[in-house]
Structure formats: C-alpha cells, structure tokens
Amino acid sequence: EAQVTQNPRYLITVTGKKLTVTCSQNMNHEYMSWYRQDPGLGLRQIYYSMNVEVTDKGDVPEGYKVSRKEKRNFPLILESPSPNQTSLYFCASSPAVGVNYGYTFGSGTRLTVV
C-alpha cells in the first residue's frame, strides 16, 4: 500500500531532551515536507526537501532540523525541544516538483513537551 509512515504517533518528552520523529514513504516521491498543525493556525510548513540532500526552510523552521540522506526518509529532529513545540506534526510527500499533484500525508505525530 502506498503510504507515508510516521513514528511515533504519540510522544511526551521533557524540555531539552533531543528527539527524532521519523517519516518514510514508499512511493519514490522526490518531494517531502514537514508541517505542524496548531488550533487556529492551520498547517504551517517547517522544512521541505525537493530531493536527496536538498532541504530548505519553510515558514517556521526555528528549533527544528531535517535531513534527506535517502529518498524515502525525511526525519524531523528537535535538538532541544521546548513547550512551544507541543503540536501535531505531519509529514507529507509528493511526486516531482512542478507537477500538479497534491500531497500524501502521514497519520501525524502528537508531541507534548513538558
């Protein structure tokens, strides 16, 4: 089944403890992206990647890192999480840049930083 898989689904952590949220897609998509969803703010893009070893900042990149060492994986790294990063996170992927496709989304990761 074609899908985007995120892990974990739920995570509670403490301030400052480094964490990684994994994202993997099995559709050979070139484009991958991370969003956070907050009430009243909709979805805001954190980082995106147009292909392997190519990443760029979205609208709210502060406090996050990403890497794209291989096509299928796009992990989101929080080096020193803070409570304002408590949110619902979505990974998404899409075929090649510049074509009229939407995104395929993962099921989400609900992160709580205490």
Added chain:
Amino acid sequence: AQSVAQPEDQVNVAEGNPLTVKCTYSVSGNPYLFWYVQYPNRGLQFLLKYITGDNLVKGSYGFEAEFNKSQTSFHLKKPSALVSDSALYFCAVRLMNRDDKIIFGKGTRLHILP
C-alpha cells in the same frame, strides 16, 4: 503575499441539506487548488483538485468544488450532507514557483447535525 483564506471557523448543517465550505485565495499566476479532509486522529486526506479546465470539479465522497476565477474562490460543496461528513476541511493552493509548496487555509470544522 500569497495566501488562502477560509472565512468560517465552523459550519453547521442539518443532515440531508446542501453544504458549502468557503475558500478564497490570493496567488500570482494560475492557481492549483486542493481540498483536504481530516477526520479525528487521522492525517489529511485528498478530496479533490482544480488544475485547469472545467470550473466544477468532482471528488471523493460526493464532494465537488467550483472554481471562480473572477472571485478568486474555490468553495467546497455537497448536495446532501451526511453525519459522516463531519470533519475538519482544509483548502490549499500549490505554488508553482521555486519553493513549489502547498499553502493551507486555517481549516473549517464542519458539523453535520442529525
């Protein structure tokens, strides 16, 4: 600035009645427009898209949307609402520029009343 607006935070409709969820956009160039739906504890699911051609596009679960270039709108519609349509709906536009990202509206929560 390029943006997507969903003017209603919440829409309530009686089951069996027609429903409309509003969306307006502001982009340079031709817009690629999408609607996504999010059910509780799930990721976003693609409903439909407008790329070019017929202004009325049909999508999943009996939904359709009407593209109106003069009013820069892309309202989501369904002739007869079901209780199972209750969910959070996002309008989105894909920017066909270097960033090639999708901008989302803030979402509209649709409540279908039995």
